Amino acid sequence: KPVDLGAKEGLALLNGTQFMLAYGVHVVLWAEHLARMADRIAALSLDAFDCRLEPFHPLLHEIRPHPGQVETARVIRELLADSEIALRPKAQVQDPYSFRCIPQVHGASKDAIAYARRVFETEVNSVSDNPNVFPEDDLVLSGGNFHGQPLALALDFLAIAVAEMASISERRTYQLLSGVRDLPLFLVANPGLDSGLMIPQYTAASIVNQNKLLCAPASTDTIPSSNNQEDHVSMGANAATKCLKVLENLHHVLAIEMMNASQALHFRAPAQTGTALRPLLAAFREVVPFVIEDRVLYEDIHRAVAFMAHLKEAALVAPDGEAARLIGLSTP
Structure with missing residues (x-):
């Protein structure tokens, strides 16, 4: 039933940072989930591109111990610990940055997400109303707790961090399509006749470009209102x-990377990726089939996005790799 508001409660519900706070809680939780997804998909791409595991050695990250970087390297090591592809000898000495620097890039984004979480955890347990009534002290104080600057800055920072995960994901997608390391051009058996997965990379590139526009900070702008009484505002709602x-x-860029990584891994057979990743790969293949020849791919992209949206977190982190853990693939 409708809430029975008391004196001043209606104003308190509307007069502070409630809008940007609600968005902030939602985006932080979603960003944490997508960061975990990004690690799993990147691990598939590492094997798909036949990359070295050396850049994920713990010693490298002990000498630069940013928390997100250390965690990301650990996750990749665990996911690929028994990969038949990762453990075989490599011809190349180094891999492109988009593969070699996954811990540094994903990790920095995770640290930014953690900062945003702290900001929003503080705010959700705060009072952003004005004026504030302190009955025990017999005081009514007018202040500025309604100002959204702490949230606006965190949201702008979070957008940049999330956009970088998309940017490096698109670069891995591009590399997988480039026709090197024993992979066919555009990841299709007849690249001269078929376009394969060329067009989804166009989509990812366009999305990444849009992110760059969206990452212009809202919090650096302010427009006065209320006869210049409200002469500095956070623009946190826009952020x-x-x-x-x-x-x-x-979300969409990662789904496209997973399409490409799973397609490329087909050409690595009979060698297989890590045990922990095989159920994820098998479940994805049930939803998004292998591309043999050209077909309309927007439906594949939509299915890949839906797969990611409905894949339960337990399946992503299951150490035993049981296919039974891959539940939650119901359609929207």
Whole structure:
């Protein structure tokens, strides 16, 4: 039933940072989930591109111990610990940055997400109303707790961090399509006749470009109102809606990377990726089939996005790799 509001409660619900706070809580939780997804998909891409595991050695990250970087390297090592592809000898000495620097880039984004979480955890347990009534002290104080600057800055920072995960994901997609390391051009058996997965990379590139536009900070702008009484504002609501769109874009870019990584791994057979990743790969293949010859691919992209949206978190982190853990693939 409708809430029975008391004196001043209606104003308190509307007069502070409620809009940007609600968006912020949502985007932080979603960003944390997509960051975990990004690690799993990147691990598939590492094997798909026949990359070295050396850049994920713990010693490298002990000497630069940013928390997100250390965690990302650990996750990749665990996911590929028994990969038949990763453990075989490599011809190349180094891999492109988009593969070699996954811990540094994903990790930095994770650290930014952690900062945003702290900001929003503080705010959700705060009072952003004005004026504030302190009955025990017999005081009514007018202040500025309604100002959204702490949230606006965090949202702008979060958007940049999330956009970088999309940017490096698109670069891995491009590399997988480039026709090197024993992979066919555009990941299709007859690249002269068929375009394969060429066009989804166009889509990812366009999305990444849009993210770059959306990452222009809202919080650096202010426009006075209320006869110049409200002469400095955070523009946090705009930062919030932009950040949500960047997250939606990351979701789509990661889905496209997974399409390409799973397609490329087909050409690595009979060698297989890590045990922990095989159920994820098998479940994805049930939803998004292998591309043999040209077909309309927007439906594949939509299915890949839906797969990511409905894949339960337990399946992503299951150490035993049981296919039974891959539940939650119902259609929207």
